[in-house]
Amino acid sequence: MATHSGGLTEVLPGTGTMDERPAVRTTGLVRRFGDRVVLKELDLSVAQGEFTALLGRSGSGKSTLLRAVARLDHTVEGSGELLVPERVSLSFQDSRLLPWLRVLDNVILGLRGPKARERGLTALAEVGLEDRDRSWPHELSGGEQQRAALARALVRDPELLLADEPFGALDALTRIRMHGLLRELYERHRPAVLLVTHDVDEAVELAERVLVLEGGQISVDLRIDLSSPRSRRDPRFQEYRDTLLTALGVAQPQLTN
Known part of the structure; x- marks a missing residue:
């Protein structure tokens, strides 16, 4: 069963079996603000039980995408589909x-x-x-x-937890404790998670997969393969971090002897 909004096909819960469907799937997603196109024919798939982090520069459309997936934005367009599960929970920077x-x-x-x-x-x-x-x-x-x-x-x-910078307003020590708590709760409940963050270290520490949103589309799709508990001193942690910072246009300092 499906509905249509602005050309976008919204696949409702119950279409197919849970084993057949990802937790999130968007194809051809478009979002405009006047003449500015923020999401451009965007395709995204998040597997059931997968922890995905979404990075991007300010104004890249991260929160816009999250709102579309949460069905809070009814002005998204496109020629494809938007599929999300029935049970979706949201977490914001403000506890609300x-x-x-x-x-x-x-x-x-x-x-x-x-x-x-x-x-x-x-x-x-x-x-x-x-x-x-x-x-x-x-x-x-x-x-x-x-x-x-x-x-x-x-x-x-929830089958899907959408989190929009939930720790952005916390001090550094509290953030570290919250990272551990979120990871523990995720391991216990295993919802799919889509976390929007500006913090590259946070993304690598928490997620199994990190996406970079640029130019209205997913420009980087990086799998994170680190042992648990994760350590920022792990050389592979630094490699993932450097890859993502480079993708975000952040120059890395040059070490000198």
């Missing part, structure tokens, strides 16, 4: 916790069923906030707010 709801109520907001609170408490325990369920959002630190946001995203057992 509602200040008038306690933490647990934020986590289970919109969740139905007699076990909603039990599931919410389990999700909070997974992110180390089992004792903060009755707290108000303003009583949490920035890192704790992002952990609560992760709990809210994962409590719905």
